[in-house]
Amino acid sequence: MALNTPNAEHLHGLVDMGSNGIRFSITDLSPPTTRILPTLYTSRAGISLYDAQYSSTGSRIPIPDSTINKVIDKLIHFKRTCSDFDVPESNITVLATEATRTALNSEEFRGRVKQETGWEVQMLKKEDEGRVGALGVATSLGEVKGLVMDLGGGSTQLTWLVSDTETGEVKMPEQGAVSMPFGAAALSRRLEEAEKRGADAKKALAGEIKQAITNAYQSLSIPKELQDLAKQQGGYALYLSGGGFRGWGFVLMSQHAISPYPISLINGFCASRRSFLDTDLVTNAATSHLDSEDETAIFRISQRRATQVPAVAFLVTALSEALPHINEVRFCQGGVREGFLFSSLPSETRKQSPVVVATAAHATPGSPHHAALLASAIPPATLPSTGLSIPLITALANLSPHYSSHPKDIRAAAALRSTTTGLLASCHGLSHHERTCLALLLCHRWGGAKDLAATDASFFSSLQSLLSPSTAWWCRYLGCVAALIGAVYPSGRGDESMTLSATWSFSKKKGERMMVLKTSDGKGASLRSVVEEEAEKVEKVGKKKNWIGGKEGGVGFKVEVL
Template structure:
């Protein structure tokens, strides 16, 4: 797979500089196995304020496991979504942007031809990044939520085609340095495609959890994570559609609200209850749950299985939910390259008290 050789090419986009330097806008496009996402923001204080966003489920990795290639239909869906992203970047005169592709493009035989077509049809210059770079950007975008003051952090990102786990240590300047990264070949799309039907029974769910968990011991042992967890020295943070969805289910939200989810703290008991509720529902009833819908109904239970394998392996007891990650990490770097003093945005919400009781879940 190829990546842009010279990162300095990102210092100026084809759309030119903004007229007012005080209102310089920056853009970040993240193309994953399941979603295409865009964020546009401007510096604000020591963080930034979003001025525009876009997200569309494109299922770029659909059928990739079987064929090893991106399908024509998936490519067409993705190009359509990226055309919207390009139009927004141009309309708002974004001065600097970065566009990245992750697991689906890392694995696809026809990735280079796909990247070339994106360039021709949308004008966007994409780079296919490594899983190490993916983990680094996710941590950078999320680390302002690691506020417990503990020396270690276990950060995970459950994607469509893979799951990245990052083991990090707090440094002297209140940031984090990465000690190790593990990329698992399991994502919500790949697991869902491996199931014969969208309704996953308990034995099949447990098999998923066991298979995922079997890949974790070497990562745990070489970093002595169990010891640090036992000593109460580890904070866990999750950034993915799985954890944000479980947060919304836990709060019984009638519609998704980032301001209520980003920075939410969930204990493992609450996660167990939300997981059990969703796994008991068939596909049709899961699709009726607010904040899930038809496009995510078959993906949320595989995501729960990945999360459960992580939680069983490292019983920290609670985790912080991040509705942020790769795009925010890219934005921070683009702004820092321009000399903007930036440390990241605080949580969108004040986390719930440990003994707060959410309203009961109701599924009609």
């Protein structure tokens, strides 16, 4: 990333002094990509302010001078880094949470920081910490509707959240969140002490946590819209953030049925209730990781994080007993940094779709027309059942011409990896479902599986396995339609003379349900002769041997292009 930028006034430096570590970041809030919070720089110092406040005998002590000096050294280095990036001094913020807030020498510690760096440390209150963390979750996905938990080192917060994609409003309880002293590091210490005292002490701790979570949930006054949604979907969605929960997610990812799991990012990873609550599976995997001499046995799980897994398992068990039925769990990368920045954005920016924002810079003047054509290639009222969405279709239209400049040998492969290690890998706010769908849509746009080398074919299969057979088929179909549109408009531009319309019908021979895609030019004449090759590829998607799952028992529809 270049150090110079024409939008220095939009650069923001932020320090998040958490309990388990200190995070430094520089974010570019320049429009039009403000919504996805593009990160120019990020770093983490493994300084545990929580652990530093306990002696070898387990007694509470002030933050030692040696630790304070390490923190100040890191802050001074970040100050130089901000200067290198031309971050305005007025745009640099230092936030502190539980460990600093409760330190015996908190005032002295913050005074030293002010003296050495000139920066005032902003203390987040318990409720504000939960509110900011919840807003961080809101940045992590295009839409959030459910319960939210943030697991830090010293505390955990519980709240509910509804992000309205129509208005950009983010609704949560007036009190923000309920904070409980059960962070990953804090709970690890308490669990260790309880185990030394015996089974009764451990049982008492479990009861204390369960009761605290129950009381927290009851105090939140869950709105009727969330209650109704939970009834409709068979339970609440639970959104998790914070290092402790993300560690749990990475272990679940390592044990996933699709192995190796094809997406390395934790943000947007979704787990079923059953797998999330399988504490034995996660704990055993973490134990094996600790016993292994290979530090990369489980991706993104440090030895320290692995030692905290039993405590997180203890908390997860309490969650399962205290909270109402949870239908699914979604892991989020967004935390204090993202939430603090998001809180300053106007509603018009908040309501934007991350996948559309991320691809808009690559759009051509013809992209809106191409998006309309793609949408019209799906029969009326069918879109909700496809697993796709208007934002995904818009993103496909925006990126459809992008890989035309690549050598033909790698177009499909580059498109396939665009959302995981390629063009959109760093985009914040996409779910794994969106990354998978867009990757497959673009891959099929540029030839699909038949144009992939062996090394990419296995990755293609793993990605496709993350989707339902129905959604995978629609990705294949719409990707081929995008290729058809591209044949008419190879530059991504051109007038709006082409129209598409799709309807459901029945085949003449067997009376099977089929889709008819009609092409026409500005005068109503068919374009079939102009795009014969591409039209045949669309029809091939509808042949039973090409259905997802194969000819016998596969999923798909016959397609006829007129």
